[in-house]
Amino acid sequence: MREQGIAIGALARRSGCRIETIRYYERIGLLPAPARQGRFRRYAGADAARLAFIRRARELGFTLDQVRALLRLAGADAAGGAGGPTVCADARELAAEHLAGVRARIAALRRMETVLAQTLRRCAAGESPDCPLIASLAGRPPP
Amino acid sequence: MREQGIAIGALARRSGCRIETIRYYERIGLLPAPARQGRFRRYAGADAARLAFIRRARELGFTLDQVRALLRLAGADAAGGAGGPTVCADARELAAEHLAGVRARIAALRRMETVLAQTLRRCAAGESPDCPLIASLAGRPPP
DNA sequence: CCTACGATCTGAAGTGACTACAGACGCAAG
DNA sequence: CTTGCGTCTGTAGTCACTTCAGATCGTAGG
Numbered sequence: 001m002r003e004q005g006i007a008i009g010a011l012a013r014r015s016g017c018r019i020e021t022i023r024y025y026e027r028i029g030l031l032p033a034p035a036r037q038g039r040f041r042r043y044a045g046a047d048a049a050r051l052a053f054i055r056r057a058r059e060l061g062f063t064l065d066q067v068r069a070l071l072r073l074a075g076a077d078a079a080g081g082a083g084g085p086t087v088c089a090d091a092r093e094l095a096a097e098h099l100a101g102v103r104a105r106i107a108a109l110r111r112m113e114t115v116l117a118q119t120l121r122r123c124a125a126g127e128s129p130d131c132p133l134i135a136s137l138a139g140r141p142p143p
Numbered sequence: 144m145r146e147q148g149i150a151i152g153a154l155a156r157r158s159g160c161r162i163e164t165i166r167y168y169e170r171i172g173l174l175p176a177p178a179r180q181g182r183f184r185r186y187a188g189a190d191a192a193r194l195a196f197i198r199r200a201r202e203l204g205f206t207l208d209q210v211r212a213l214l215r216l217a218g219a220d221a222a223g224g225a226g227g228p229t230v231c232a233d234a235r236e237l238a239a240e241h242l243a244g245v246r247a248r249i250a251a252l253r254r255m256e257t258v259l260a261q262t263l264r265r266c267a268a269g270e271s272p273d274c275p276l277i278a279s280l281a282g283r284p285p286p
Numbered sequence: 287c288c289t290a291c292g293a294t295c296t297g298a299a300g301t302g303a304c305t306a307c308a309g310a311c312g313c314a315a316g
Numbered sequence: 317c318t319t320g321c322g323t324c325t326g327t328a329g330t331c332a333c334t335t336c337a338g339a340t341c342g343t344a345g346g
Contacts, residue, residue, distance in 0.1 A: 295341095309325090314320090
């Protein structure tokens with residue numbers, strides 16, 4: 001058995017994470033330190049699965065601390081036993097909180113979008129002597 | 144003339160920025176170093192107006208670099224002259240780019256929201272043996 | 287044989303926009 | 317006298333990476 005697992009570059013390609021990100025996750029303890037062949041990291045299937053989990057969670061906008069918690073829950077889940085419903089309830093709570101945050105951010109961005117789009121329309125109309133965007137930022141309200 | 148201008152705390156209250164933020168803006172050159180009375184900063188009306196401009200721009204989501212550019216444009220605008228239309232066109236371009244970015248971020252957040260809400264519904268239903276959220280993060284797709 | 291290349295390694299520093307903290311100063315009221 | 321307030325300076329911490337400098341290794345080409 002010469003080559004067990006894959007190199008970090010291969011893992012990066014497979015996972016869509018960058019090499020530096022993978023090493024960063026290792027440094028902060030999100031990924032375990034993998035096996036080494038000489039000085040090179042070699043990743044097994046479990047490592048790749050864990051990284052894929054992290055990546056999906058990140059794509060949903062979870063913070064790394066939340067990902068850490070979700071990984072712990074996933075581990076408790078996989079360990080089996082009667083914890084199942086508790087695990088799901090905990091995960092649900094975490095996700096619900098995160099969803100609320102996402103919705104708040106959407107709302108904030110939409111308010112920005114509305115004002116920006118409105119101001120830009122008045123800019124494009126070009127009826128004012130001074131720039132409506134600059135004017136409204138300067139606190140000279142539109143008539 | 145004993146007391147010219149207002150103290151940093153008063154400016155913070157008036158502007159809605161925190162004291163530390165005001166000093167931070169000064170450090171990075173977004174606000175000019177104000178006059179001093181002894182060791183205390185004293186802000187004049189122009190400073191307050193500039194800070195208000197910054198704050199409104201930040202509320203619309205512009206980055207500090209964009210705010211810097213907008214301030215320069217506002218200055219050029221106030222200087223008067225034939226630059227007016229050019230200034231407005233530049234500001235419009237800046238804002239249009241920013242608006243596109245805001246819309247992209249809204250779209251990304253909405254994708255997250257959709258997936259999160261969907262998964263949470265399946266979680267709440269509680270029909271699966273394992274947690275649907277954990278399962279989907281682990282790459283075990285829903286049936 | 288020498289060299290260039292690609293992949294990897296380590297450790298440190300930079301990003302954006304603040305926020306927090308430590309420790310000192312000066313002035314007024316109690 | 318001491319307490320408290322408001323301010324000062326300077327430094328470091330946050331989040332999730334990204335970038336950089338400089339070293340090391342095996343292999344392929346000339």
